[in-house]
Structure formats: C-alpha cells, structure tokens
Amino acid sequence: MSTLRTTRPIGPLVIDIDGVVKLYQMGTETIHALRGISLKIHRNEYLAIMGPSGSGKSTLMNMLGCLDTPTAGRYEFNGKNVAAMVDDELADIRNREIGFVFQTFNLLPRSDALRNVELPLIYAGIPSDQRRERAQQVLEEVGLGNRMHHKPNELSGGQRQRVAIARALVNKPSIILADEPTGNLDSQTGIEIMALFEELYKLGNTIIVVTHEEDIARHARRVVRLRDGLIESDGSVS
Amino acid sequence: MNTFYYEFRESVRIAFAQITAHKMRSVLTALGVIIGIVAVTLMGMAITGMDTSFESSLAMLGDDVIYVQKWPWGPVVDWWNYTNRPPLQPIVATELNKLIEAAPSTLLDVAVPVRVRSGTVKRGDNSVGGVYMAGTSGDYGRIITADFREGRLFTETEAESACAVCVLGCDVADALFTNVPAVGQTIQVRGYPFQVIGVLARQGSFLGLFSFDTQMILPIKAFEKDFGGKNIGAEIRVKVKDKKRLEEAKEELIGLMRRVRGQLPGESDNFSINGEEAFKEQLDPVKKGIAIAGLFVTGLALFVGAIGIMNITFVSVKERTKEIGTRKALGAKRRTILLQFLIESISVSVIGGIVGIILSSSLCLLIGHIFPKLPISFSPVLVVVSLLVSAGTGIVAGFAPAWGASRLDPVVALRYE
Numbered sequence: 001m002s003t004l005r006t007t008r009p010i011g012p013l014v015i016d017i018d019g020v021v022k023l024y025q026m027g028t029e030t031i032h033a034l035r036g037i038s039l040k041i042h043r044n045e046y047l048a049i050m051g052p053s054g055s056g057k058s059t060l061m062n063m064l065g066c067l068d069t070p071t072a073g074r075y076e077f078n079g080k081n082v083a084a085m086v087d088d089e090l091a092d093i094r095n096r097e098i099g100f101v102f103q104t105f106n107l108l109p110r111s112d113a114l115r116n117v118e119l120p121l122i123y124a125g126i127p128s129d130q131r132r133e134r135a136q137q138v139l140e141e142v143g144l145g146n147r148m149h150h151k152p153n154e155l156s157g158g159q160r161q162r163v164a165i166a167r168a169l170v171n172k173p174s175i176i177l178a179d180e181p182t183g184n185l186d187s188q189t190g191i192e193i194m195a196l197f198e199e200l201y202k203l204g205n206t207i208i209v210v211t212h213e214e215d216i217a218r219h220a221r222r223v224v225r226l227r228d229g230l231i232e233s234d235g236s237v238s
Numbered sequence: 239m240n241t242f243y244y245e246f247r248e249s250v251r252i253a254f255a256q257i258t259a260h261k262m263r264s265v266l267t268a269l270g271v272i273i274g275i276v277a278v279t280l281m282g283m284a285i286t287g288m289d290t291s292f293e294s295s296l297a298m299l300g301d302d303v304i305y306v307q308k309w310p311w312g313p314v315v316d317w318w319n320y321t322n323r324p325p326l327q328p329i330v331a332t333e334l335n336k337l338i339e340a341a342p343s344t345l346l347d348v349a350v351p352v353r354v355r356s357g358t359v360k361r362g363d364n365s366v367g368g369v370y371m372a373g374t375s376g377d378y379g380r381i382i383t384a385d386f387r388e389g390r391l392f393t394e395t396e397a398e399s400a401c402a403v404c405v406l407g408c409d410v411a412d413a414l415f416t417n418v419p420a421v422g423q424t425i426q427v428r429g430y431p432f433q434v435i436g437v438l439a440r441q442g443s444f445l446g447l448f449s450f451d452t453q454m455i456l457p458i459k460a461f462e463k464d465f466g467g468k469n470i471g472a473e474i475r476v477k478v479k480d481k482k483r484l485e486e487a488k489e490e491l492i493g494l495m496r497r498v499r500g501q502l503p504g505e506s507d508n509f510s511i512n513g514e515e516a517f518k519e520q521l522d523p524v525k526k527g528i529a530i531a532g533l534f535v536t537g538l539a540l541f542v543g544a545i546g547i548m549n550i551t552f553v554s555v556k557e558r559t560k561e562i563g564t565r566k567a568l569g570a571k572r573r574t575i576l577l578q579f580l581i582e583s584i585s586v587s588v589i590g591g592i593v594g595i596i597l598s599s600s601l602c603l604l605i606g607h608i609f610p611k612l613p614i615s616f617s618p619v620l621v622v623v624s625l626l627v628s629a630g631t632g633i634v635a636g637f638a639p640a641w642g643a644s645r646l647d648p649v650v651a652l653r654y655e
Contacts (some may be wrong), residue, residue, distance in 0.1 A: 067567060067648045088571045095569020102652070106564040110255045122248050123569040125241030167568070 006202065007221050011043030014174050014206060015064060020073030022059050033059035035229035036073070041208065043174070046201045048217035048237075049210045051226035058179075060226065061210045065100060065177045066093045078174060095123050099168025101178035105160045107152040113139060113163045114148045120171045138166040142196060158189035165196060175206045182216055194219050245574050246581075253582040256554065257589075267550045268590035271631060274540030275594025275624050276601070281536040282620050283602050285529045287613035292521065295444045296514045300383050302481040303513075304491055306330070306349075306474040310510040312520055323508045324499075325471025328353075328458055331375070333498040334474065334491075345487040346494070347477040350377045353461050354473070359406075359454060360426045361414040369410055370453040371427070373461025381477040384450065387411075389421040389436030392457055400459035405436040409451035430464045432456060484513070540631060543590065547635035551583045555643040562643055563651030576644035583636025584629055591628025595621055 022034040033056045041047060041064075051057040062068040063075065066082055069090070075082045077093060085093065094100075099120075107116045117135040126134070139148050142162040152160055161181060168176050178197070182190030198219060201207050209220060217223050218237065225232040257264045305311075308323050328351035338346045353373040359366045372378075376394035392403050404425070411420040411434070420434045441450035462468060478487040488511055495509055555562070562575055602616045 062649050065567070067652070088573075091566060091569050091571045094567060100567045102564075106560065106567075106652075108561060108564070110252075110259060119248075119565070120568045122244045123241070123571070123574065125244060127240070128244070171569075 008044045008202070008204070010045055011206075013040060014043050014078055015039065015041040016074070016076040017063070018074040020063060020070040020075060022056075022063065022068070023071045032229050034063070034070070037226075037229075037231055039224065039231070039234070041175070041206070043206050044201075044204060045206055045208075046197075046219070046221040047208045048220035048223045049208065049226065050212060050214075050217050050223055051232075052212065054228075055226040056229040057210055057212075057226050059229075061177065061179055061208075064175075064208060065098055066090045091123075095120055096171060097174045099165075099171065099173040099176040101161070101164050101168050101176060101181045103180035103183040105152070105157075105164045105184070107160055107163055107167075109152055112149045112151050113144060113155070113166075116152070116163055117167045117170050120167060124171060135166070135170055138170045139163070141169070142166045156189075157185050158192055161185065161189075161193050162196065165193075165200075169200070169205070175208055176200070178207065178209045180211055180213075181209065182211075182213070190216075245577060249574075249578040249581040250585075252578060253585045256582055257585060263550060264586055264589075267546050267586050268593065270543030270546035271540070271587050271590025271628055272543075272594040272597065274536070274543035274631070275591050275628055276598045277536035277539040278533065278627065279595060279598040279620055279624050280601065280614075281532045282623070283598070283614045283616055285525075285532065286617055286620070287615045288525065288528070290615055291613035292525070294442075296517060298383055298441055298444055298450055299514045299517075300381060300475075300477070301514055302478050302484070303381050304476045304478065304484075304488060305512040306476060306491070306495060307510050307512055308471060311512045311516040320510075325469065326474055326509065327351075327468070328375070328472055330495075330498055331472075331474045334476065334494055335377075337494050337497065345479055345483055345490050347479050348377050348380050349474050349476045350375055350381055351458055351472045351474055352378075353458055353467060353470075355461075355465055355467060357427055357465075359410055359414065361423070364414050366410050366413045366452070368452065369407075370448075371461070371465075372453060372455050373458040373465075374455060375458055378455065381475055384441050385439040387437045387439040388419065389434070391436055391455070397457040397459060400463050401457055402430065402432045402460055402464075403435045403457065404432040405438060405455040406434055407438050407449075407451040407453040408440050409449065410454060411437040427454075428464065432460075488513070540627070544587075544631045544635040547583050547587055547632060548638060550586075551579055551636050551639040552642075554582065555579060555639045559646065559651050559654040562646050563648050563654065566646070566648035567652060572644040574644075575646075576640045579640035579643050580633060580636045583640070584632030587628045587632030587635065588625065591625055591631075594628070595624050 017037060017039045020034055020037045021032070024031040024033055037060060049057055049060060059068070063070055066077065066085075067090070069075070069085065070083050073083070077097060080093070082090070082093065108119070114132070114135050117139055118131045121131040121134060136148060139145060142165055144159060144162050144166065147155060147159060152163070155163065181197070182193055185193060194216065197207055197209070207220075209216060211217055220237060222234070222236050224234045306326065308326060309320055314320060331349040331351035334349035338344050338349065351374065355371050357369055357371055359369050376392060376397040379391040382391070387408055389405070391405055392401060396403055406420060414420070414425060415423060420437050423434050424431050425434060426432070438451070438453075443449040458472075476491055478484055480487075492507060492511060496507065499508060501508065565575065599616050602614055605612060605614055
C-alpha cells in the first residue's frame with residue numbers, strides 16, 4: 001500500500017440505526033436476520049461491514065441502502081425516518097442519497113458507459129444537457145474519459161466497476177454503498193479499485209464497504225463485524 | 239413533470255433497443271398483432287363496402303319516391319287483411335295528380351302509375367328473357383334516377399296514344415343490338431312490335447339480386463293494349479318535393495289516397511305506402527348481425543395476438559429481473575418500471591398495427607383490382623381506429639406483466655440470477 005493513510009475528521013451524522021430487527025418468513029420458519037443492531041455512521045467515514053455468510057451482513061446492507069425496511073427498530077437517514085417510508089419514497093432516498101456499487105457491476109448491457117452513468121440523473125429529473133455534462137465529468141474522475149461510448153461488453157472488469165462507481169457518484173450521494181466491490185475482479189484490479197475508493201474518500205465521500213475479505217476491510221478506517229445478526233465488534237483500524 | 243418526460247423518453251429508447259436486440263422475437267410477436275389487425279381491418283372494409291353498396295342500391299329505388307301498392311313490402315302474416323283490397327288502377331294516379339295540383343302547399347310532386355310484368359324481348363333470332371317490363375306514363379321521366387345513354391323517354395302524347403315505343407335497359411339493348419345503335423330499331427314482345435326510342439345508362443344491380451339494366455319501359459296504354467292485366471292492378475309511384483320531409487309527405491299522401499278511395503274515417507287504409515326504409519328496416523338487423531359476428535371472429539385473431547404480447551412481456555420481465563432490481567436501486571419508482579414495460583408492449587403492438595394497416599390496405603387495393611364488383615372500401619377512419627385498437631391491445635396485454643415488474647421487491651430482484 002503506497003498511498004499515505006490519512007483519516008479525515010468525521011462530519012455530521014448520516015445514518016442512525018437503533019435496535020433494528022429484521023425477520024424473514026421462510027415457509028413456516030421465522031429467520032432472525034438481524035436481532036437488534038444499533039449503529040451510527042457519520043459523513044466522511046470509511047466503514048467496512050464484515051461477517052461470515054449468514055451473519056446478517058447482506059440484510060444490514062439492504063437496510064442501510066434503503067432497499068428494505070426493518071421489522072422493528074428505528075432507522076433515520078439524515079434525520080428522516082426511513083422505517084416508515086413506502087416504496088416510492090425509498091426509491092427517492094436511494095436516488096438522491098445513496099450510490100450503489102455491486103459485486104456484479106449491474107450495468108445495463110445495451111447502454112454505453114455514459115448512458116449507464118446518466119441513469120440515476122434521469123430518475124432525478126435532470127435535463128439532458130446537464131445530465132451529459134455531469135456524467136462526463138464523473139467518468140473522467142474515475143479515469144474513463146476515453147471510454148465513454150463503450151458498452152459494458154467492450155470494457156474490462158475493472159473498467160466496468162469504474163463505470164459503476166461513476167454511476168454511484170453522479171448524484172453526489174451522502175453515502176457510497178459498495179457490496180463486495182472487488183469480488184468479481186482479479187487481485188491486481190481489486191487493488192486498483194480500492195485505491196480509487198481511497199481517493200474518493202480523501203475527496204470527501206462517505207464510503208461503506210460490505211465484504212468478507214480482511215484485505216479489503218483493511219482499507220477502511222472503521223470495521224463493524226457481525227455474527228448471528230448482532231454486532232460482534234465495532235472499532236477503528238489504524 | 240420533467241422527471242416523467244425524461245423517464246418516458248428513456249423508456250421509449252429502451253423499448254426500441256429491446257425490440258432491435260431481439261429481432262426474431264419481436265417480429266414473431268408483432269406477427270400476431272399484424273394478423274389480427276389485417277383480419278379486423280379487412281372485415282371492417284367489407285362491412286363499410288357492404289354498407290356503401292346497400293346505400294347506393296337503395297338510391298336506385300329513389301330516396302324521394304314513395305310506392306303506393308296493394309301489399310306492403312316485407313313479410314305479411316295477416317294476409318287475409320290485404321288480399322281483398324281493391325287493386326290500384328292508373329286512374330288513381332290521375333286523381334292524385336289532380337289533388338296535388340289543386341293543393342298549393344303540397345309536399346308531393348307527381349304521381350306515376352306503373353304496371354309491371356316479366357317477359358321475353360326478341361329481335362330476329364336474338365332474344366332476352368326475364369326482362370322487367372314497366373308500363374308507365376310520360377311523367378315517369380320525373381321520378382327516374384337513371385340517365386339516358388342514348389335517345390329519350392316517350393312523351394305524354396306518345397303515352398296517351400298508346401304508341402308502340404320503348405326504352406331499354408343497357409343490358410337488354412347490348413344483347414339485342416351488338417353492332418348497330420338500338421335507337422330507331424324495332425323489337426318484338428309476344429309478337430307485338432315496339433320501336434326503341436331510348437337506352438338507359440348502366441345502373442347496376444339492387445343488392446346483387448335484381449338488375450336495373452334488364453328492364454324495358456313502355457307507355458302504360460300500350461302495355462294494357464298488348465298484355466292486358468287490368469285486373470291485376472298497378473302500383474303508383476309518388477315523388478316528393480323535399481326528401482327531408484318524407485314522413486310528412488307520406489301523411490299527406492295517405493290523406494289524399496283515402497280521399498281518392500273514398501274511405502270513411504275509422505276505416506283502415508286499403509292500400510300500402512312503401513318506401514326504401516322498408517328495406518332498411520329488414521336489412522339493418524342482418525347487416526348488424528354480419529358486422530358483429532365478423533368483428534367478433536376477427537377480433538379473436540387480435541386477441542390471440544394480444545396473448546402473444548402478454549407472454550413475451552412476461553418473458554422479458556423475467557429475463558430482466560436483475561435489471562429491474564438495479565433500476566430500482568438507482569431510484570426508479572414503480573411507475574417508471576410500469577411505464578417502461580408498457581411502452582415496450584405498446585411499441586410492438588403499434589408497429590404490428592401499422593404493418594397490418596399497410597398490408598390490409600394493399601390487400602384491399604389488390605382485391606378491388608381483381609374483383610371490381612366486390613364491395614370493399616378503405617377508409618381513413620379505419621386507419622385511426624386500428625391504430626387505437628393496436629395501442630389498446632398493447633396496453634391490455636402489457637399491463638399485467640408490467641404491473642408485476644413494478645411491484646418487484648428490489649432486494650429479491652437484485653439477487654435474481
């Protein structure tokens with residue numbers, strides 16, 4: 001790791017979770033995915049959420065990403081009560097406040113890089129000339145200024161993930177939520193992507209990475225470990 | 239509102255990208271709609287064509303002419319009430335004309351007596367059978383709807399003096415006189431000679447049943463002299479001045495007829511007033527029946543096309559579950575997803591509709607070219623209607639799958655492989 005490790009002072013509270021419980025009904029069985037989680041995340045944090053499979057890590061990520069609402073407990077995002085929101089309100093929060101980065105990139109196969117990055121802006125109702133300008137700018141920031149009109153199948157894995165990161169950044173969200181962002185990449189490309197996250201963090205973005213790899217988690221400044229639907233540990237990494 | 243517009247544009251773009259990405263699938267799906275639209279529009283054309291030919295047939299009868307006869311047109315159950323009515327004689331027409339002339343504000347124009355029989359017309363060795371022979375007065379020219387191809391009608395004087403002259407329908411004239419003009423020649427009916435003084439222009443047939451071109455018109459006095467039939471009776475055709483006031487004219491005519499017949503108040507009419515609407519009354523239910531049955535059967539073809547679209551939209555939603563999840567994660571609302579898939583199904587359907595209209599209009603032209611007699615006609619209204627129908631088909635067919643897609647749970651959709 002050649003980059004100098006600096007930790008930025010944390011900003012105002014973004015995510016405030018208190019005693020969140022999530023139950024799933026699987027046939028006749030009730031699964032306790034989350035058994036009472038409390039977590040506060042501030043602006044300018046770089047957080048890793050870790051845990052083995054079945055620990056509730058994915059459920060917590062869906063909750064943080066406003067894809068799902070808790071069965072019980074309190075969840076406030078920038079002071080707004082997410083737990084009580086309906087589908088379309090959640091969609092709005094996701095659109096404006098959260099930038100998703102997926103393990104499988106989830107780019108639209110038939111659209112070029114620029115169109116993929118523009119997509120969240122369409123849902124936000126931004127006029128097309130502003131969309132284009134903003135998308136181009138972000139693609140340049142992630143180092144793809146010369147790949148804007150390539151379709152996903154014309155890009156390498158690392159480039160695809162960069163497009164996905166640009167798409168996550170384009171709406172200037174409060175948090176970037178990355179789910180195993182290097183899971184589908186070779187280790188060298190994975191290192192490059194993590195370097196990009198480091199850079200984005202230094203530029204003032206709030207980043208949450210969900211992973212089961214210690215190597216990846218080590219990039220974060222704070223690591224939350226889950227086990228059996230509960231927080232096992234929560235501490236800063238030096 | 240802007241958001242909606244951008245989403246709409248994006249949806250249209252995606253729809254066309256999808257259609258071009260799955261060409262074979264789109265073509266096959268559209269084919270269902272194409273067949274449906276072709277079937278429905280051709281049926282629509284046939285129905286409009288039928289209507290038009292029906293209307294023009296009725297116009298041949300004269301839409302401003304009332305027929306006074308012993309029997310009504312249309313089915314009669316209580317025949318015993320009609321059979322003993324006195325036959326109508328040409329004198330009735332004369333009496334009516336006197337009354338019409340005496341009434342200053344009458345709605346009636348003129349009454350013309352017509353005697354009718356069927357017979358064979360000969361010229362040398364040539365003969366034409368089944369000719370509709372009408373003996374009438376010189377006023378017949380005022381109610382006739384046909385034009386003269388050559389010659390003229392007999393005059394009042396010729397009619398009164400029972401001159402042996404006649405006017406032929408064009409088919410009769412063409413059959414008897416192949417190389418020479420008919421006017422001036424002589425023909426024979428039952429051995430009696432008649433001089434041809436006019437030939438009518440082609441009129442066509444009435445509902446394809448009865449041809450107006452195989453008739454022969456002669457003075458009623460000559461008719462009576464040579465063919466007799468005085469006890470059978472005639473019919474009286476009365477022309478009205480204003481066809482928009484046909485009902486009032488009928489009332490007036492009934493009054494005049496009762497006076498001519500010397501009927502007492504309370505006595506029921508001993509004659510029938512007939513008009514083209516009697517045909518309409520009988521044929522309208524038939525026409526409606528054909529239209530409903532035809533559109534129902536062809537509509538089934540369109541329905542099958544709609545099921546095809548519904549099926550393919552379900553497949554499309556299933557295939558793109560993960561994409562739906564991604565879009566939802568990026569902030570797509572329910573209506574965004576609903577709109578996207580609806581526009582896709584509507585696009586396929588409308589494209590099918592347009593191709594269908596092009597096909598059926600060229601088919602219509604082709605049919606019209608090969609079988610000019612077939613009553614089929616193409617109308618711009620039909621284009622608009624078929625476009626609306628195909629768009630509606632797209633909405634109906636696409637709604638269930640699109641609704642399902644819009645309600646997908648983003649967590650489940652994102653996990654879908």
